[in-house]
Amino acid sequence: MTPDQIIFILTAALIISSALMVVTTRNLIHAALWLVAALFGVAILYAVLNAGFFVVVQVVVYIGAIAILFIFAVMLTRREMRDRGPQLRKNWWLAALLGMLAFSGLAFLLINQADINRSAAVIPAGLDTLGALGAALVSPDLYLLPFEVASILLLAALIGAVYLAATRK
Amino acid sequence: MTFALLIEWLIKGFVLVLVLLGGFAYLTLYERKALARIQVRIGPNRAGPWGILQPIADAIKLIFKEELIPAKADKLLFILAPVVTLVPALVITAVVPWGSEIMMFGRVITLYIADINVGVLYIMSVASIAVYGVVLAGWSSNNKYAMMGGLRSSAQMISYEMSLGLAFISAIMLAGSMRMLDIVEAQRTLWFVLLQPVGTAIFLIATLAEVNRPPFDMPEAEQELTAGYHVEYSGMKFALLFMAEYDKMIAISAIGATLFFGGFRGPFVDTYPWLGPIYMLLKLVILLFGMIWVRATFPRIRYDRLMAFGWKVMLPLSLAIVFITAAGILLAEQVNPLLIWTVPALSLLAGVFTIAMIDRELRRKEYARA
Amino acid sequence: MSIPLSWFLILSAALFSIGFFGVLARKNAIAILLGIELMLNAVNINLVAFWRYLDPAKMAGQVFAIIVFAVAAAEVAVGLALIVSVYRRRQTVVADEVDLMKW
Numbered sequence: 123m124t125p126d127q128i129i130f131i132l133t134a135a136l137i138i139s140s141a142l143m144v145v146t147t148r149n150l151i152h153a154a155l156w157l158v159a160a161l162f163g164v165a166i167l168y169a170v171l172n173a174g175f176f177v178v179v180q181v182v183v184y185i186g187a188i189a190i191l192f193i194f195a196v197m198l199t200r201r202e203m204r205d206r207g208p209q210l211r212k213n214w215w216l217a218a219l220l221g222m223l224a225f226s227g228l229a230f231l232l233i234n235q236a237d238i239n240r241s242a243a244v245i246p247a248g249l250d251t252l253g254a255l256g257a258a259l260v261s262p263d264l265y266l267l268p269f270e271v272a273s274i275l276l277l278a279a280l281i282g283a284v285y286l287a288a289t290r291k
Numbered sequence: 292m293t294f295a296l297l298i299e300w301l302i303k304g305f306v307l308v309l310v311l312l313g314g315f316a317y318l319t320l321y322e323r324k325a326l327a328r329i330q331v332r333i334g335p336n337r338a339g340p341w342g343i344l345q346p347i348a349d350a351i352k353l354i355f356k357e358e359l360i361p362a363k364a365d366k367l368l369f370i371l372a373p374v375v376t377l378v379p380a381l382v383i384t385a386v387v388p389w390g391s392e393i394m395m396f397g398r399v400i401t402l403y404i405a406d407i408n409v410g411v412l413y414i415m416s417v418a419s420i421a422v423y424g425v426v427l428a429g430w431s432s433n434n435k436y437a438m439m440g441g442l443r444s445s446a447q448m449i450s451y452e453m454s455l456g457l458a459f460i461s462a463i464m465l466a467g468s469m470r471m472l473d474i475v476e477a478q479r480t481l482w483f484v485l486l487q488p489v490g491t492a493i494f495l496i497a498t499l500a501e502v503n504r505p506p507f508d509m510p511e512a513e514q515e516l517t518a519g520y521h522v523e524y525s526g527m528k529f530a531l532l533f534m535a536e537y538d539k540m541i542a543i544s545a546i547g548a549t550l551f552f553g554g555f556r557g558p559f560v561d562t563y564p565w566l567g568p569i570y571m572l573l574k575l576v577i578l579l580f581g582m583i584w585v586r587a588t589f590p591r592i593r594y595d596r597l598m599a600f601g602w603k604v605m606l607p608l609s610l611a612i613v614f615i616t617a618a619g620i621l622l623a624e625q626v627n628p629l630l631i632w633t634v635p636a637l638s639l640l641a642g643v644f645t646i647a648m649i650d651r652e653l654r655r656k657e658y659a660r661a
Numbered sequence: 662m663s664i665p666l667s668w669f670l671i672l673s674a675a676l677f678s679i680g681f682f683g684v685l686a687r688k689n690a691i692a693i694l695l696g697i698e699l700m701l702n703a704v705n706i707n708l709v710a711f712w713r714y715l716d717p718a719k720m721a722g723q724v725f726a727i728i729v730f731a732v733a734a735a736e737v738a739v740g741l742a743l744i745v746s747v748y749r750r751r752q753t754v755v756a757d758e759v760d761l762m763k764w
Binding site for chain 1: 671
């Protein structure tokens with residue numbers, strides 16, 4: 123066991139246990155906060171993967187904006203603080219079965235894949251991954267078009283959300 | 292990493308936390324004294340000469356107060372919320388440089404804790420976590436005023452975070468780097484406040500909203516919300532929330548000083564590096580006075596107007612600022628370095644235009660009412 | 662770094678399945694969206710891990726992950742706006758009770 127393997131296992135335990143709490147806990151605010159814990163775990167994984175930019179973006183976009191929006195929505199759609207009654211559907215066991223099936227199927231496929239246990243590639247010395255990412259996003263030969271499409275998508279989502287949530291006079 | 296380096300980091304972190312905690316105590320005194328002077332009063336003057344022991348007296352009072360937890364509150368979150376509010380306020384200054392390097396005890400000691408290449412993004416991410424404390428405090432109290440305060444503040448902080456981020460981007464573009472030290476270095480000859488005055492103004496206004504200071508202190512409006520999200524807090528937990536608010540003020544002033552007012556740079560700082568922290572402190576005190584002055588001068592804005600201001604004025608203006616800055620830098624690079632002065636000229640024009648539009652809109656509304 | 666690629670992939674498969682369970686089993690529409698967020702995060706772990714393990718000089722994995730971030734933000738904004746607007750009209754956030762179009 124090397125230190126980074128121990129870090130990975132602890133982080134994985136955090137992510138899986140918080141994810142389980144997200145889908146099972148009764149109180150929705152708590153579910154959203156467990157989601158924040160899981161997102162933090164994923165941010166740690168990005169740090170393990172040497173993707174510093176993604177650590178920060180994960181915190182800004184997911185934890186700082188998306189999870190807060192969830193908490194906001196829960197507060198807006200709630201009259202009382204506690205959630206009453208079961209939060210799972212009656213046939214939740216079927217969903218659990220399907221989830222298990224999905225996981226075991228994926229795991230089976232992955233394990234039988236050749237070269238699955240490969241170790242990380244060496245990052246070339248002097249490669250500025252942040253600069254390279256920025257250049258890739260705006261260079262017309264690489265990913266300028268997807269980048270612009272994503273911004274149009276965001277603009278459309280902004281307008282759509284405002285239109286949907288606005289109160290008509 | 293050597294043992295000595297570890298010790299150095301520990302000591303630096305400890306000193307930074309001490310400075311922030313001591314700074315909080317004396318910032319409250321500074322604010323009360325300054326407010327009193329503006330209102331032609333004397334201010335606290337009983338505890339010690341000129342009232343300098345007043346923060347200690349306040350602290351002792353708060354420590355010995357009874358801690359109340361409402362019966363129907365979410366206990367864990369109720370206790371956690373002040374901690375979650377305070378921690379971002381303490382860690383956000385880790386990337387702010389207080390000077391370059393000094394010699395001490397026979398080794399070179401850098402006057403900053405972390406020098407990471409995404410420094411500005413780090414500040415953004417910590418600032419975005421700061422919302423949680425307020426929201427959790429508001430929700431876990433199980434009190435409708437506290438919940439209203441939490442809701443208002445989360446909406447307000449998310450809305451103004453965008454203008455804040457775009458103001459950051461104008462500084463990043465001018466420096467060409469997200470590393471705080473590079474940004475300070477880029478202001479060696481010219482502070483960014485001169486190149487981008489409107490961006491600086493947007494930053495200052497957005498930070499007022501971000502730390503819930505007057506005139507944007509809607510989440511804790513006494514008259515309508517009986518103190519908002521911290522209405523149920525007492526004793527040390529209240530002190531922690533209070534501490535977080537003032538530490539955020541200090542942190543945000545330090546960040547503003549670094550991004551737009553030259554950071555630790557000043558005359559003779561290259562020959563005498565220990566002048567760096569002194570210049571920084573001086574700039575901090577001046578910026579903090581600005582915040583206190585605003586509090587003494589402006590009445591609170593109505594909540595819907597606050598949101599309208601954030602989305603309909605600040606956001607378009609800051610987008611225009613980013614565009615103007617980019618265009619100006621491109622012109623300066625391609626044509627003539629002097630053309631960099633189109634940036635302040637055009638952005639001032641945009642600022643004046645915005646103010647004129649607000650004026651027209653308000654007049655129109657007044658007209659309609661009459 | 663001495664972690665085999667398979668660890669990341671198995672973890673992300675587990676996270677994806679948990680999110681899948683949440684989407685299928687939860688009653689509350691907001692909780693369903695929470696499950697979708699878990700699934701999107703699982704995808705992102707995979708993308709960044711592939712970038713790191715296959716060829717760090719090629720930015721495709723990171724660019725994909727950024728697009729996923731944008732899509733997630735858009736999805737949450739529109740989804741929550743829909744839920745809030747449904748709640749305003751029908752006073753419910755339970756997905757099964759929004760059945761006006763179902764005969």
